Amino acid sequence: MKSYGLLLICSLTMSITIKAKIDDTVITVEWENNEAVKALSKIASESAVTINMSQYGGFEQVGPLGQSLPRNDSQTTTAPGDIVLYSGNQIVVFYGSNTWSYTRLGKITDKTEAELKTILNKEKVTLTLSANSDEPTTEPEQPEKKSLVAYFSVTHNTKTIAEYISEYTGSTLYEIVPKQPYTSEDINYSDNSSRTSIEQNDPNARPEIASTIDDIDQYDVIYLGYPIWWGQAPKIMYSFLESVTIKEDAVIVPFCTSGSSPIGMSATNLKQSANAANWLEGRRFAASTDKTTVTQWIDSLNLK
Ligand SMILES: Cc1cc2nc3c(=O)[nH]c(=O)nc-3n(C[C@H](O)[C@H](O)[C@H](O)COP(=O)(O)O)c2cc1C
Structure with a gap:
């Protein structure tokens, strides 16, 4: 009888060890294990990164990286030694504290508050970051992230973008279908007594959805699409979010289509109806947006 050995699938991944220096002082940093730090580590392993920083507010040094990292901002109160991504x-x-929306990157662990003040409380400093790409470690392969595109669309503009996202990312596509379909009279925004006018003006309106979605808690990334109706998400999006239990650490990526309005507060307001914590900023698309623009945006999110 043949016997088969156990095959362990592993991948070579880089450990997150970014060396850091402020002016000539070497600092030890405990880096976060998040997408922003992974991207920063990759940049710093290609060539050392120099960030010219300026003192701000009497509590921090801040400077431009020269490119964007994937962000996962949340309201954060920082402590001396914290390193964060802003905007x-x-x-x-930080050598002091501030409360703002940031993505945490790491924490300086080998300096006291007084030492941090000496190093950082000056007009300008230079932060240098470098990473070794020649120290591979063996880590179990991360299971592939499962993603869903859940969208609502009446005149198919949002549907088209949803299909681009689903095709490009391999996400499951789920249409939020209203039990009572919206007719052209219903979506007449010039009529104050049309169905959408009434629903959007009623904070308690929760139009019914025709079907439920199975196992939404299996998805790690949820792209959530809708049209803008008077600057907001249609009330059926609230019906949807209030009827599902999304995995707590899932990332939600809102997107919308509109005549001209930005995504603005529509996503911020929707967020309050969802249990998942990680909401990305989201993006508004015009009805005529091409597939390349959509796929470039997805690439910039670094979610794969
Ligand atoms: C009731 C209603 C209200 C709308 N309000 C806005 C608005 O406030 N700002 C805007 O730019 N477009 C607004 N629009 C235009 C839609 O956002 C736009 O046509 C969208 O792409 C429609 O998406 P859909 O085809 O997926 O249904 C509104 C459309 C309707 C029907």
Whole structure:
């Protein structure tokens, strides 16, 4: 009888060890294990990164990276030694504290608060980052992320973008279908008594959905698409989010189509109806957006 050995599938991945220096002082940093740091490590392994920083607010040094990293911003109160990403492309090193929306990158672990003040409390400093790409470690391969595109669309503009995303990412496509379909009279925004006018003006309106979605908690990434109706998401999007339990650490990527309005507060308001914490900023598309623009945006999210 043949016997088969157990095949362990592993992949070579880079450990996150980015060396850091502020002016001439070497600092030890405990880096976060997130997409932003992975991307930063990759950049720093290609060639050392020099960030010219300026003092701001009496509590931080901030400077441009020169490119954007994937962000996962959340309201954060920083402590001395914290290193964060601000606005996707600015690196901030704290010697004091501030509360703002940041993506955490790491924490300086080998300096006291007083030492940090001495190093950082000056008009300008230079942060240098370098990473070794020649130290591969063997780590179990991460299971592939499962993704879903859940969308609502009446006149098919959002549907087209949803299909581009689904095709490009291999995501499951799920249409949020209203139990009572929207007629052209229903979506007449010039009529104050049309169905959409009434629903959008009623904070408690939750139009019914025709079918339920199975096992939504299997998805790690959920692209959530809708048209803008008077600057907001249609109320059926609230019906959807309030009727499902999304995996707690899932990433939600809102997207919308509109005549001209930005995604603005529509996604921020929707977020309050979802249990998942990781909402990305989201993106608005015009009805005529081509597939390349959509796929470039997906690449920039670095979610694969
Ligand atoms: C009831 C209603 C309200 C709308 N309100 C806005 C708006 O506030 N801002 C905007 O730019 N477009 C607005 N639009 C245009 C839609 O956002 C746009 O046509 C969208 O692409 C439609 O998506 P769909 O084809 O997926 O249904 C509105 C359309 C309707 C029907």
